[in-house]
Amino acid sequence: MSSQDGCDEQNVTADTAGVTFTCSATSGGGTTSEIVTVKRDSAVPAISLVSRTPANSNGWNNGSVEVQWGCSDALSGVMSSGVSQIVATEGQNQNSIGTCEDNAGHTASDTQSGIKIDKTAPNISFVSRTAANANGWNKTDVAVLWNCSDGLSGAVNPTANKTLSANGQNQSAAGVCEDKAGNTASDTQNGINIDKTAPTLTPAVSPNPVLLGGTAAATSGAADPLSGLASESCAAPDMSTVGAKTVNCTATDKAGNTVSADASYSVIYNFAGFFQPVDNLPVLNIANAGSSIPIKFSLNGNQGLSIFTPGYPASVTTSCNNSTAADPIDETVNAGGSSLTYDAATDRYHYVWKTEKSWKGTCRLLVVKLKDGNTYIANFKFK
Numbered sequence: 122m123s124s125q126d127g128c129d130e131q132n133v134t135a136d137t138a139g140v141t142f143t144c145s146a147t148s149g150g151g152t153t154s155e156i157v158t159v160k161r162d163s164a165v166p167a168i169s170l171v172s173r174t175p176a177n178s179n180g181w182n183n184g185s186v187e188v189q190w191g192c193s194d195a196l197s198g199v200m201s202s203g204v205s206q207i208v209a210t211e212g213q214n215q216n217s218i219g220t221c222e223d224n225a226g227h228t229a230s231d232t233q234s235g236i237k238i239d240k241t242a243p244n245i246s247f248v249s250r251t252a253a254n255a256n257g258w259n260k261t262d263v264a265v266l267w268n269c270s271d272g273l274s275g276a277v278n279p280t281a282n283k284t285l286s287a288n289g290q291n292q293s294a295a296g297v298c299e300d301k302a303g304n305t306a307s308d309t310q311n312g313i314n315i316d317k318t319a320p321t322l323t324p325a326v327s328p329n330p331v332l333l334g335g336t337a338a339a340t341s342g343a344a345d346p347l348s349g350l351a352s353e354s355c356a357a358p359d360m361s362t363v364g365a366k367t368v369n370c371t372a373t374d375k376a377g378n379t380v381s382a383d384a385s386y387s388v389i390y391n392f393a394g395f396f397q398p399v400d401n402l403p404v405l406n407i408a409n410a411g412s413s414i415p416i417k418f419s420l421n422g423n424q425g426l427s428i429f430t431p432g433y434p435a436s437v438t439t440s441c442n443n444s445t446a447a448d449p450i451d452e453t454v455n456a457g458g459s460s461l462t463y464d465a466a467t468d469r470y471h472y473v474w475k476t477e478k479s480w481k482g483t484c485r486l487l488v489v490k491l492k493d494g495n496t497y498i499a500n501f502k503f504k
Contacts, residue, residue, distance in 0.1 A: 322380055
């Protein structure tokens with residue numbers, strides 16, 4: 122070798138994207154050259170957090186957490202523009218480390234801490250419900266209570282509550298517990314029966330009206346379409362006196378709702394009509410004006426002399442209907458005025474009706490109103 126150029130030792134002390142060195146050697150056979158490029162990068166790459174699976178408002182995740190970083194290097198460049206790590210293990214205050222590497226072999230790392238993962242549902246346990254009665258029914262709202270617990274993230278609330286208010290049979294109440302990671306667990310309590318509505322009553326007395334001293338029965342007419350009837354009853358009707366009366370009926374359903382109502386009925390005299398000499402409607406009785414006419418009737422026994430409504434018997438004028446069948450009164454009595462008696466032998470009342478001479482040529486209605494509220498009428502024409 123006769124000569125060389127640029128082949129001395131070279132030192133590169135500063136970072137560079139590339140510096141070129143040329144070494145030439147000359148000999149009898151000619152000149153040979155070698156070119157060498159040197160790149161120097163002494164700085165570590167840059168690493169920056171890009172994203173991580175967001176936690177909820179409580180700082181917890183209920184699934185795996187992925188953390189992503191971005192990598193950069195201004196000189197030698199990076200092996201990868203980004204790296205990621207997945208944390209799948211349950212636990213709190215966990216870490217995830219990302220590492221970037223440049224093409225010069227330098228690395229840089231970043232640690233993301235405070236990662237909390239809970240993938241397991243909380244525990245829910247039934248505590249109590251508003252107790253049903255012996256028939257399995259409630260007549261008020263039903264409150265159901267559960268306890269909630271969680272061994273990792275903790276329960277959002279220590280208890281869960283559900284209140285059922287609607288009427289219904291075989292209803293269900295579902296309680297839900299949630300932990301701070303958003304996991305939920307539920308429990309359902311079945312067979313809840315609620316009936317807040319009392320039975321309906323349509324009480325009645327039969328027969329109605331009922332004869333004084335007769336026999337009658339009261340029925341409640343109770344019905345309950347939901348829980349059904351547990352009991353129903355009515356008091357015994359009173360037939361010992363005449364007049365408008367009521368009897369009470371009650372009913373209770375299987376939920377314990379109770380209702381009562383009165384049935385109205387009337388007790389009346391056993392009036393069988395007028396006896397001779399008076400004919401009943403529609404016959405027109407012919408009588409002499411000014412005569413005293415015996416009005417005879419029976420009430421099936423001696424009911425006393427206080428049997429008329431005050432102001433009765435009474436008479437009122439009416440038009441004469443000559444086409445009506447007529448029958449003359451063939452019995453009169455001597456009396457100073459109208460009077461009432463009872464004849465036990467014949468079981469008949471005798472009322473002496475004193476007519477007026479001024480009624481001659483007119484027609485009148487005799488109105489007998491008993492204190493049981495019933496009115497009986499006989500038609501008269503006076504001559």
